Amino acid sequence: MADREDRAEHEERDGHRGATLGIDIGTSSTKGVLVGPDGTILRTASREHAVDRPHPGHVEMDAQLWWAEFTGIARELIESAQVPVTAVGVSGMGPCVLLTDEDGTPVRPAILYGVDSRAEAEIEELTTLFGEQEILARSGCVLSSQAAGPKVRWVARHEPETFARASRLFMPSSYLAFRLTGQYVLDHASASMATPLYDTAALDWHRPWAEVVAPGLELPPLQWSGEVAGTVSAQAARAIPGLAEGTPVITGTVDAWAEAISVGATAPGDVMLMYGTTTFLVAITDAPAPSRSMWVTSGTTPGTFTLSGGMASSGAITGWMRELTGNADFSTLVQEAEASGVGANGLLMLPYFAGERSPMHDPSARGVIAGLTLSHTRGDLYRAALEAAAFGVRHHVEALREAGVRIERMVAVGGGTQNELWPRIVSDVTGLQQEVPRRTVGASYGTSMLAAQVAHGTDTTSWNGIDHVCTPDAAAAAQYDELYRLYRDLYPATREITHALAARQHSA
Structure with missing residues (x-):
């Protein structure tokens, strides 16, 4: 209600300064938001979609759908608001495994995060090969259905001809950034979910294990979530009228981490609880907190880490x-x-x-x-x-x-x-008190915050105040x-x- 009431007031004032576009690829829908420089939500749009379940335990999605829904939502928002877009934010579910050829064309549908449990044998094999304690020490967590690495291994084993055509590894946010800019990059938080390919302490790919798990793949250069991946290419600008060539695009991240940003849960001691198709928790820490039952990742900014967990259905x-x-x-x-x-x-x-x-x-x-x-x-x-x-x-x-x-x-x-x-x-x-913010739009709003910081140097801490507190x-x-x-x-x-x-x- 508050957003509808103040939208008209802000649109005229902020129109000349432009807006930031944030779009998130979720499990059941893609959501987009156009946000003014003061955090006002100018427009929202969404597209519902479904996952594919070709076999028991297999959960997939066509990555071409991600781009089609992104361009459709972006065109709708830009056309309806008639406000110039000054920066673009992207995020998506994860960790996913999208394998493409060297030109970025998918060689098979993307394999989704922990809801896809196909790689049980590969998890056991890699755990035996590298050692559970060694994986825990390097990655901060043990291998599970959430880890992207065993799923890459599964493709190599069960679909060798497909894997032979694969050159690059994407996740939804990095795929959108690539389609927009032509740049092949991935954020640290997403990369650290590709266990056991990433070294959490070194904040870099662990090449010896990567060569075993993902032989021949060109792993992407790593950036922080709010860094600029590149700028909108001429080809992308033609696909999205109103989105100007040269507009900066952030690197982005996984949806739950973007949701945490959207509600200001970014400091050690903060926990973001996401209510959705699945329930997800992200706890912010100042150092890795190894766990056999949860997932340690790099944070979205230097010097932060997270310990997270997620239910398969809620x-x-x-x-x-x-x-x-x-x-x-x-x-x-x-x-x-x-x-x-x-x-x-x-x-x-x-x-x-x-x-x-x-x-x-x-x-x-x-x-x-x-x-x-x-x-x-x-x-x-x-x-x-x-x-x-x-x-x-x-x-x-x-x-x-x-x-x-x-x-x-x-x-x-x-x-x-x-x-x-x-x-x-x-x-x-x-027994815990919960703060419920005024705006619970989610990941797309969080990526618009990161985009605003890039475009305007905006301090977004005041964008989303607390609406009410839920007390036990x-x-x-x-x-x-x-x-x-x-x-x-x-x-x-x-x-x-x-x-x-x-x-x-x-x-x-």
């Missing part, structure tokens, strides 16, 4: 449940879940509907709904799904603390913050403490059965 479960029960409005489902009350009338759910990434790293985990009776309602099920995601967040918070990370401030972002129930449940379950309720927290213990017990109690069922699903 908001995706609520969408699935909505479709399964008649496509009711989300507002109706939230009201029904509110009426259900703490504990969902005795239901307990494991949210591992797509396996689980951190902190368990179990691609064969499966969703469980325990305690069902004929008297349970749709609202009870929806509440149980929200509570399951909250229990998953608490599991991650405990893993962060076990790694020695201090949590001084948690900032929430993403579509799940648009209603108060889900963040309130998370605060009650974790002591009575609810006490009930959730008991339910959380049951939640943690339910996974090992059902693991053997769900693994057997997962094996049947794979064979089918």
Whole structure:
């Protein structure tokens, strides 16, 4: 509402100074935003899309779609606002593996991040080859389905003819930067997710391991997320009328890291909690915090690092449940879940509907709904799904603390913050206060901030103030403490059965 109210006031004043364009390639949609020099959102646009699942455990996307949606959104925003674009910001889901030839033409669809679990054998092989302790010491984390390196190895092994045509490694943000500028670069944060190819302490590729995992690939030069990758080429300017040749384009980063920037979670002690199709946490540290259950990466700026974790599904479960029960409005489902009350009338759910990434790293985990009776309602099920995601967040918070990370401030972002129930449940379950910013647009807004810093030298710290604070309720927290213990017990109690069922699903 605030953005709509102040847009007209700012457009005329800021139009002559131009705007920054930020676009993010997400799992289920591409989102773009045009932002004035004071942080005012002038225009937004989005395009929905779906992933491809050609085989069980395989999750892919056509990179040509990324460019098509980028150009479509950019044209829409520029044409509707009639404001010159002074810089472009890019981000995208990750870590992904997009292999291209030397001209940047994809040789196969991109393999997505930890939701794609195809490389289990390669993870085991590389762990044995290099040594788990050595990988932990160099990369800060062990190999898992989140790591990009084993997926490169998978292509080399299972699609040798395709791999023979591959010369370069991209992720969504670097692919967009390449299509815009012709420059082949990657940000440090993204590169450090290509475990075990990157040395976190040295802040550079580890060439001896890269030659084993990705033989023959030309790894990109590394930059920081807010550095200029290059400028808009004549070819890109022709594809996007109104975007001038020579406009600077930042290097960009992975979406969750851009989301953290969008809400000011950039200092050691800050934690960004992203509510979306999956739930993701990024904790900012001033030194690597090695962990066997979470992911250590370089930060987006020199001198910072992160420890992060992500669930394989959270908001995706609520969408699935909505479709399964008649496509009711989300507002109706939230009201029904509110009426259900703490504990969902005795239901307990494991949210591992797509396996689980951190902190368990179990691609064969499966969703469980325990305690069902004929008297349970749709609202009870929806509440149980929200509570399951909250229990998953608490599991991650405990893993962060076990790694020695201090949590001084948690900032929430993403579509799940648009209603108060889900963040309130998370605060009650974790015992942590959450700050909810005025603008929760997400990664595209974060990249527009970085672009504004490049174009204008703008101090963007005042762009996105706090709208409200979500504080835990002591009575609810006490009930959730008991339910959380049951939640943690339910996974090992059902693991053997769900693994057997997962094996049947794979064979089918």
